[in-house]
Amino acid sequence: MKMTVNLFHSILKTSFQAKRNRNRAALKNLTRLGYPLVNVRKALFHLNELKLQKMGNGDISIPTLYNTMRGSKGNRIAQEIIAKGLDLTREELFPDEG
DSSP states (O other), X not given: OHHHHHHHHHHHTOTTSOHHHHHHXXXXXXXXXXXXXXXXXXXXXXXXXXXXXXXXXXXXXXXXXXXXXXXXXXXXXXXXXXXXXXXXXXXXXXXXXX
């Protein structure tokens, strides 16, 4: 597991790619490897050093963001906030919610 984390840290820290491209590549490759999308979203948040507490900005509650990240809520506003934080589209991060 540690090797996997180190690999993805190096992917995300590549200075030649934009944040969006790194996150998109990580999302695509991790899902291709069979990781559940819920875990991929959590990993991207961790690797980008994002905090849910700072994302809501009073527009949406932290528990709603957390539950949306876990896939137990389909709040479109929360999905947009999470996707924007990762420089991805809502459709990329939450394809089942289309």
